[in-house]
Amino acid sequence: MTGATGSVGTQIALAVAGQGYSVFFTWHGSQKRAEETLEKIRWISPESEMVRCDVSKKSEITSAFSEFSRQFDRLDLCIASASNFFSTPIPDVTEEEWDSLVDTNLKGSFFTMQEAARIMRNQSFISRIITMTDISADLVWQGFAPYTVSKAGIQHLTRIFAKSLAPNVLVNSIAPGTITPGQGKAVEQEEEMVAKIPLKRLGEALDIVKTLLFLLESDYITGQVINVDGGRLLR
């Protein structure tokens, strides 16, 4: 799993460990959080490991997978969750900002899936790839063009990989709406956001975890994007 140090990512990694998986995850800038996360995961799943990896660089993804293969002999599930997010009003977007968002999100997810596919297509059992996208892929957020196109691109890659890796590898995407960061942290303009959500609350990490667990149980769903947004996309 990439991005296990994220606010939702950590909960996903813990839930996967709780399902009996050994977890091999990447972190990038948050070493302390990574160490704390690994410690918690190891209470449940002692064989788990982590490695530092900048997913915007293909060479680092390849190294992370080499390390994975040295330590584990099968890959049941790959979750591409690493993501960069910040606002980028169109007139001010720099090349550096574009590269940072698109390389981390879109390029990083592509090469993570490519490496996972190399292992999975040679396995004789059903395995799964899950990408993490965003309902903003379906909205027109003018201040977030590189981020939203990167997530829309991942959704399309999800369909392409699903078709090319069938029937042994199921590839799906979870697209959260706004998820509360938890631990009492405020979400900017929370009231305004809740007003746009038919189910009248922000999402929680648990809403995403439940969707992931559903996908782990499903054997007849591939190439789908599941929006977990309290109905925010209903128009």
Ligand SMILES: NC(=O)c1ccc[n+]([C@@H]2O[C@H](COP(=O)([O-])OP(=O)(O)OC[C@H]3O[C@@H](n4cnc5c(N)ncnc54)[C@H](OP(=O)(O)O)[C@@H]3O)[C@@H](O)[C@H]2O)c1
């Ligand atoms: N939380 C939400 O409200 C929300 C809403 C819509 C979609 N999503 C999507 O759901 C997924 C999980 O969200 P989250 O809340 O866990 O995200 P998050 O808190 O923003 O965490 C981002 C994760 O990506 C990693 N990352 C960032 N740049 C990286 C790089 N260059 N190389 C490798 N890893 C990198 C971070 O690692 P370090 O911290 O170690 O640097 C961290 O683990 C993401 O794909 C996100 O886009 C979340």
